Every structure is written in C-alpha cells, then in structure tokens.
Amino acid sequence: MAVPQIALMNGTREPMTIPQLGLGTARMSDEDTQQLVRVAFDVGYRSIDTAASYENEVGVGRGFRDSGLAREQAFISTKLRGSEQGFDSAKKALDASLDRLGVDYVDLYLIHWPLPRLGKYIESWNAMEELLAEGKTRAIGVSNFMAEHLERLAQNSSTVPAVNQIELHPREPQRLQRADDAARGIVTEAWSPLGNAGDLLQEPALRKIAEKYQKSPVQVVLRWHMQQGIVTFPKASTRARLEQNLEVFDFELGPDDLAAISSLENGWRVNGQDPRHYEEF
Numbered sequence: 001m002a003v004p005q006i007a008l009m010n011g012t013r014e015p016m017t018i019p020q021l022g023l024g025t026a027r028m029s030d031e032d033t034q035q036l037v038r039v040a041f042d043v044g045y046r047s048i049d050t051a052a053s054y055e056n057e058v059g060v061g062r063g064f065r066d067s068g069l070a071r072e073q074a075f076i077s078t079k080l081r082g083s084e085q086g087f088d089s090a091k092k093a094l095d096a097s098l099d100r101l102g103v104d105y106v107d108l109y110l111i112h113w114p115l116p117r118l119g120k121y122i123e124s125w126n127a128m129e130e131l132l133a134e135g136k137t138r139a140i141g142v143s144n145f146m147a148e149h150l151e152r153l154a155q156n157s158s159t160v161p162a163v164n165q166i167e168l169h170p171r172e173p174q175r176l177q178r179a180d181d182a183a184r185g186i187v188t189e190a191w192s193p194l195g196n197a198g199d200l201l202q203e204p205a206l207r208k209i210a211e212k213y214q215k216s217p218v219q220v221v222l223r224w225h226m227q228q229g230i231v232t233f234p235k236a237s238t239r240a241r242l243e244q245n246l247e248v249f250d251f252e253l254g255p256d257d258l259a260a261i262s263s264l265e266n267g268w269r270v271n272g273q274d275p276r277h278y279e280e281f
C-alpha cells in the first residue's frame with residue numbers, strides 16, 4: 001500500500017513532499033546500513049533518515065546506488081552535527097556529507113541539536129539558507145528545537161524550517177511542541193517513534209488493540225503516528241520487520257483506541273535526551 005506524502009511548506013526551494021513513513025538508521029555501521037537500505041528500497045521505502053554523527057552516510061549512499069533507483073525516487077535526509085555548527089563549518093559539512101553519500105544534493109538537511117550553550121544555531125541556519133539557494137539541499141529544517149529556539153530563529157531569519165524532528169512516541173506525545181510547530185507551518189517529524197522498543201511495546205493496552213486489529217503493537221504505534229499526520233522513520237533490522245512496519249495503512253484506530261494509547265503518556269524519554277539539557281557534538 002502506498003505511503004502517503006506530506007507537503008513541506010517552508011524552507012524549500014519548490015513545492016515538495018516527504019513520504020510519511022521512512023527508515024531510520026541510527027547506531028548502524030556502514031556495512032549494515034548499506035544492506036538494510038538496499039532491502040528497504042526493495043520492499044517499498046523511499047525515505048531514509050541519517051546524520052553525519054551516525055557515521056553511516058557512506059552506507060546509505062551505497063545502499064541507495066545498489067537499489068538502482070533514480071535519484072529523484074529517493075528522499076534522503078541528513079543532519080549537521082554539533083561540532084560542525086558555525087557558518088563556514090556548516091557549509092563545508094554538507095559538502096562532506098554529499099561526498100560520503102555520493103549524491104549531488106540531499107532532500108532535507110537538519111541542524112541536529114540546537115545546543116544553545118554553543119550559541120551557533122543562527123549562523124548555522126544562515127549557512128543552510130545559502131546551501132538551499134545553491135541547490136545542495138531541497139529543504140532545510142531543524143531537530144530537537146523547542147519553541148524558544150524556533151522563536152529565536154524566526155526573529156533572525158525569514159526562512160521557516162520545513163520540519164522539526166523531535167523525540168515523539170506515546171510516552172511523550174509532545175502536544176505543546178507539535179502545536180507550536182504547526183502554528184509556525186513546520187511539519188513535525190518523530191524520532192524514536194517506537195520509544196526505541198522500550199517497555200512501551202509490552203503495554204497490555206497496546207497488545208489488546210493489536211489483537212483487535214490482528215496487528216502487532218509496533219504497527220499500532222506506527223498507525224497512531226500516521227493518523228496524526230506525523231512523519232516518521234522507525235529503525236528495523238530485518239526484511240520482515242521492514243515489511244511489517246509498512247503495513248499500517250489498512251486499518252484505522254478508533255477514538256477508544258486513541259484514548260487508550262493517550263493513557264500511556266508518562267513523560268519518559270529515550271536515554272534522557274531532553275534538549276533542555278542534552279548536548280552531543
């Protein structure tokens with residue numbers, strides 16, 4: 001079944017869309033990434049999320065080339081790491097990512113973390129605006145930005161981020177940040193959409209819903225994302241799981257299901273990666 005496309009409204013050079021469901025690649029070697037990306041394209045994925053800091057852009061590029069797809073058939077996102085924030089370094093960083101990926105442009109380039117203590121996200125954003133104008137990326141966006149960071153960007157730039165990629169799953173549904181993103185015309189992307197396969201997936205409420213629709217708890221959580229218009233890219237390491245995670249467009253959660261999933265919220269975050277405190281470079 002076809003993955004829906006979501007329109008990106010801002011920070012783009014031309015009207016464009018992103019597949020609502022893609023593949024995440026964190027914590028995988030180049031070799032494993034190459035193999036997995038190849039399989040993902042084979043079973044129907046068209047969107048891949050990577051980052052300079054994952055150190056597997058080479059694998060993403062090789063997996064894409066192995067797929068035999070044309071460049072415009074794939075949506076490739078990567079991210080600017082903290083140690084490369086700054087105007088000149090951000091411009092060089094995308095060139096290096098393009099070299100590793102072996103492509104002329106990416107579809108989406110994100111500031112990975114705001115790192116407010118570093119104080120460089122505005123100049124990094126200004127560099128990304130130039131990279132957008134130069135056609136090295138089709139859209140620019142941010143990740144892990146809170147309302148205060150987005151507001152500072154808005155005061156210093158007329159380019160609105162196309163997306164804000166944040167931690168988002170039933171444990172931490174990010175209602176306020178999603179509302180803030182939407183009010184600014186920013187599409188919210190969910191990272192760790194499955195809560196990184198923590199105890200969330202063992203919840204009896206999810207299992208009950210899964211049984212009702214003859215789906216798995218993972219599929220129920222992904223369907224919850226899809227019904228809210230969230231863009232996401234669960235990571236999975238086998239062909240069977242990749243296929244299963246795409247099979248979420250043939251059932252519909254009802255209001256009772258959605259209410260039961262809402263009750264799972266407890267503010268838990270993967271590895272405590274709260275952008276208020278968390279830094280990585």
Ligand SMILES: NC(=O)c1ccc[n+]([C@@H]2O[C@H](COP(=O)([O-])OP(=O)(O)OC[C@H]3O[C@@H](n4cnc5c(N)ncnc54)[C@H](OP(=O)(O)O)[C@@H]3O)[C@@H](O)[C@H]2O)c1
Nearest residue numbers: 024025026049191192193194195196197234235236237241
């Ligand atoms: N912007 C950021 O700061 C940031 C931070 C973290 C992550 N991300 C992005 O978000 C992506 C996804 O997040 P994530 O990798 O942390 O976690 P996730 O997608 O929430 O969960 C991945 C886990 O779920 C398991 N899983 C996937 N499909 C399954 C299925 N059908 N049945 C059972 N288990 C299944 C995977 O197992 P196996 O792998 O063993 O199959 C893996 O352990 C990352 O890969 C990365 O691209 C971005």
